[in-house]
Amino acid sequence: MEEENVILSFKGIITADLLTSVLHLMEAKMETMDESPRTRKRVFSILVECLQNIYHHLDDNPSEADFEAHNRSAVVLISKVNNQFLIRTGNCINIPKIMELKERLDLINSMDKEGLREMYQTSLSEAAMSPKATAGLGMIDIARKSGNKLDYEFLEIDSKMGFFCLNILID
Amino acid sequence: MSLTTLHIKPTAFTPEVKFDPTSGQFEIKGRSIPENAPEFYNPLIDWVKNYSSKPAAFTSVDVYFEYLNTSSSKSLMHLFNALGAVSGKAVSINWRHKKEDEAMKEAGEDFNTIVNLPFNIVATDSI
Numbered sequence: 001m002e003e004e005n006v007i008l009s010f011k012g013i014i015t016a017d018l019l020t021s022v023l024h025l026m027e028a029k030m031e032t033m034d035e036s037p038r039t040r041k042r043v044f045s046i047l048v049e050c051l052q053n054i055y056h057h058l059d060d061n062p063s064e065a066d067f068e069a070h071n072r073s074a075v076v077l078i079s080k081v082n083n084q085f086l087i088r089t090g091n092c093i094n095i096p097k098i099m100e101l102k103e104r105l106d107l108i109n110s111m112d113k114e115g116l117r118e119m120y121q122t123s124l125s126e127a128a129m130s131p132k133a134t135a136g137l138g139m140i141d142i143a144r145k146s147g148n149k150l151d152y153e154f155l156e157i158d159s160k161m162g163f164f165c166l167n168i169l170i171d
Numbered sequence: 172m173s174l175t176t177l178h179i180k181p182t183a184f185t186p187e188v189k190f191d192p193t194s195g196q197f198e199i200k201g202r203s204i205p206e207n208a209p210e211f212y213n214p215l216i217d218w219v220k221n222y223s224s225k226p227a228a229f230t231s232v233d234v235y236f237e238y239l240n241t242s243s244s245k246s247l248m249h250l251f252n253a254l255g256a257v258s259g260k261a262v263s264i265n266w267r268h269k270k271e272d273e274a275m276k277e278a279g280e281d282f283n284t285i286v287n288l289p290f291n292i293v294a295t296d297s298i
Binding site for chain 1: 238249251281
């Protein structure tokens with residue numbers, strides 16, 4: 001039977017201050033848990049990327065009228081399932097952006113460890129050439145650090161807005 | 172115009188920085204996980220650009236990270252590029268990581284592959 005213990009969950013509008021608070025809280029919580037430093041570091045690093053990814057993604061759309069306050073909110077849930085950490089996030093995404101993100105995630109999921117390493121290094125050196133390139137380093141980093149495939153789903157809210165769910169199981 | 176030592180105190184999300192233009196000893200140490208890394212690193216890059224026209228005979232950059240996010244990694248590439256443009260190019264990077272910290276070792280190996288500077292990866296017990 002699957003046993004799940006929720007460690008931390010959050011639902012609401014994502015701000016820079018909130019990111020900071022969630023990270024401080026998670027770090028403090030993990031210090032009280034009986035986990036190896038290696039696991040703690042992995043979970044914390046992946047959480048940093050997840051939260052900052054959501055935050056920057058929202059930041060892409062500040063002037064779009066459709067992106068109202070309620071669409072700037074996100075869900076984050078960190079739990080332990082059968083002794084493994086699971087980070088789940090959910091956030092709104094403009095429908096036209098879904099295909100691009102889906103292709104990127106599928107490409108990442110098609111790679112083995114070595115492929116991810118090369119993809120990361122290529123993206124990082126490209127990012128260095130062009131200050132504007134976002135290169136999607138965060139998702140590659142999450143995949144590398146978690147040791148698992150990125151489990152994702154897109155839900156439809158209406159004709160303009162979708163909801164992106166990402167589940168990261170950490171080895 | 173002579174540059175003065177750049178010293179930035181560490182915070183919960185940003186590392187300590189000590190760049191000494193006279194000795195050429197540079198150090199970046201701690202956590203680097205700000206959501207907006209360019210805001211933190213751009214002043215460092217500007218400082219290095221000023222330094223690069225009149226550098227010390229040898230510039231040694233010690234880097235140690237406890238945590239490093241991808242936003243910081245991008246900024247670090249820009250910083251390493253700026254260091255690569257230091258006149259005479261007598262610059263080396265010492266990427267230090269704790270022995271058991273596989274993630275930071277890997278991060279160092281990633282940079283070593285793509286950075287065009289003498290790059291040493293050093294495993295240590297203490298930082």
